[in-house]
Amino acid sequence: MSNLKDKVALVTGSSRGIGRAIALELARRGASVVVHYLRRHSAAAEVVAQIEALGCRAMALKANLAEPDQIDLLFDRLGDHFGRCDIFVANAATGTPKSVLEMTDKHWDWTMDVNARSILHCTRRATPLMARRGWGRIVTISSPGSRRVLPHYAAIGLSKAVVEALTRYLAIDLALGGILVNAVSPGMVETKALTAFPIDLQDTIRYATERTPAGRLVRPEDVARVVAFLCSEENTMIVGQTITVDGGYQLLV
Secondary structure (H helix, E strand, C coil), X not given: CCCCCCCEEEECCCCCHHHHHHHHHHHHCCCEEEEEECCCHHHHHHHHHHHHHCCCCEXXXXXXXXXXXXXXXXXXXXXXXXXXXXXXXXXXXXXXXXXXXXXXXXXXXXXXXXXHHHHHHHHHHHHHHHHCCCCEEEEEECCHHHCCCCCCCHHHHHHHHHHHHHHHHHHHHHHHHCEEEEEEEECCECCXXXXXXXXXXXXXXXXXXXXXXXXXXXXXXXXXXXXXXXXXXXCCCCCCCEEEECCCHHHCC
């Protein structure tokens, strides 16, 4: 297992679900972790406690990523506490389940601001901290909706397409300075986020499980291990790629 003992990581949206699993996996490998959240302070505090139980440092910071001023405050507080940021994982995401013609300007703006534009703002703040040491890792979290048309997923899918394009552009600009940027695209993960969609949850899960060659749905921990590898010293030449973690599901559909 790679050693991240001297690294400081910021994981956005890490009070629950995939973000929580990523924060804990980075901590298991020795990293200090900033647990970002928007609403669920108690959940973020629980993640901090779990990280500290692993013998690593952690703190919870609240920020609305749609607001650049709050992103700046987040990084100011991170810098004051840790003095560095070596790893940035852009996991936070939002979106209202709508078809493309049902989207309003408000849906579009909110989803794009949180899911995509915030990554650029965070990267602008994180990269100078990484550049001081000539080393950094940035991982964005995408989804199959960036390439495929999924029901009730228009604004989110469009934002994830922007995330993958932004990942490639950032990767080219930052690689020479030792900062590697990649994306991870999980398949269906059974988290509370699924309950936001107007679907028959049990039937959807059953169908997806039956169609997955690996025989089960992706778990948050599956995603976290791939992210942790991309954030490690062991990753030296994966640059600007989107890694799919779906148990082979998309090979058959």
